Amino acid sequence: MNLITPAEHPFAQFVRILGKGKRGARSLTREEAREAMGLLLDGKAEDTQLGAFLMLLRHKEESAEELAGFTEAVRARLATPAIDVDLDWPSYAGKKRHLPWYLLAAKALAASGVRIFLHGGGAHTAGRLYCEQLLQPLGIPLCRDWSAVDAALQQHRLAYSHLGDWMPTLQRMIDLRNTLGLRSPIHSLARVLNPLGARCGLQSIFHPGYQAVHREASQLLGDHAIVIKGEGGEIEVNPDAVCHLYGTQDGQAWDEEWPALSAQRHVKPESLQPEQLLAFWRGEREEAYARLAVIATMALALRGLGLPREQAFAEAERRWSRRLQSN
Template sequence: MIKKAIQTLVSGKSLTMEEAAQVMEEIMEGQVTPAQFGAFVTALRLKGETVEEIAGMAQTMRAKAIRVKVAGPVIDVVGTGGDGRNTFNISTAAALVVAGAGLKVAKHGNRAASSGCGAADVLEALGVKIELTAEQVQRCIAEVGMGFMFAPAFHPAMKYAGPPRREIGIRTVFNILGPLTNPARAGNYLLGIADGSLVEKMALVLQSLGCNHALVVHGEDGLDEISLSGETRVCELKDGGINNYSLSPKDFGLPRASLDSLKGGTAAENATLLRSILSGTPGPQRDVVLMNAAAALLAGDKAKTVRQGMALAKEALDNGQALSRLEQLIKLSQSFA
């Protein structure tokens, strides 16, 4: 199938969802050579990935993932990465605030791809044990309100794609598949996109994968988060319909701040910063975390408006619940032998 797929893409035509799913099956079964893999993902990127192609590949990847069973609704707060802005781990901090506000979070992530510090790196630096089994993550979500699924542990069949991906060095469809393939099958999402051309496409992919409510966001400054420096494009999927709008800091009752004020560093530095934010230190770092947590609470149906989400997020920070979730997550994850 892979050879036929490459020919199709090179001629400028698109694959059906079924064909894309079949190619992904071959990749994940180790039946594709590195040269074929490189030709396929490059041709797909040059043509431009369609909703059907992304959804087909995501379906196969989801089917082959180790499943985490959860009771009730869960949200993932995640970005594609690759925005090149080297901000601190905003979505990881926001996820802890969301958990503190009483919404269960199934966070799916990896080590850094393009920045200095990914979600896995900062959680590990904070003392969270990241390589857990599905049952252990399940317990974290049930008992703490947040669990972290380290992508390589839950997508073992992706090992065949890893080395050629790193060698290619450009953004490919694989950079956007990770956030779509949550092993807990999260029905709610705050999904940040670094590539503005993919915002609506990703919402449509989530729709085809059966997602209930999602906010797909892209900062006009290029951030794969809701931005504090300007406008953020939002594509909201809710009740099967899609609505496009924009949000700015004033919609959250916050002043604008420069991107420079959100710069991150090493995993250890970011861990210190996250603790400081969760401990109540004011400033732009706290503000951007509150904004993203507020939007996630909206996407998770815990809040009806972003202003209501802001009130809940502030409360979770101010009453110590967000920090408490982190402490509980560290303790429980480390208790697993």
């Protein structure tokens, strides 16, 4: 009979910190979060521990310190070359109420010279339209490695990369969504990563209260970022609602509130027809909601690059009107 007590798994401490009951549980410190994510990324945790960890975090709701620590662990394991990027543009939510007009905003900005790195986690939830499904018809390069990203940014100033190609362990965690029944905090984490160190990271967080947490996480990391509650969870300004910008730059937090652009709410389409994106891009179709959403989203990006609001909107109008000429 073996009477030796088995040693505790190194990752068990992090599950215990999060799950030790109402009185005993607490958030991870930034250092603990960095260590925990490091063990997960290095494959040094069991699957049962991963599932428990993600769902305990989901139930508790992740803190800014945890997001910052997780991000530091990811960045420490990314072997990224020096690539010049203006905007980091994460796209992980998918759209279900409106078409992804933000993709046209990104295309128009790229046509005017702004270098944009798009990244996402694939189609993980039924009933949504994802960025990856529209890359080919919209002419957005799909890049499978960093050299392809660099080449696409130099040639087109716009590149898309799948999370699974540069951080497959995180992609696996996102793919657990249908196994666990809930989205995990990895969906939030992916928005903070800014893997190429872009001048400004744009983030969209749909659930109220999380925007300030994400802003604080970027602040802890020393990043320049703007966080909004984007339409459907994507970086797209909803013209029918007030848009609050949660910004951070040079370690200082700032806030800005943009009024709704439409006096009445637009009726959402009965179905999403992706071919309408190209028709609108080419000027073959006009749509009031689409135009407001595209211009406001472009203005948001330009605000992130330093232009004040009024100038950003004027510049967005100018660049949109010249999008085909630029191409």
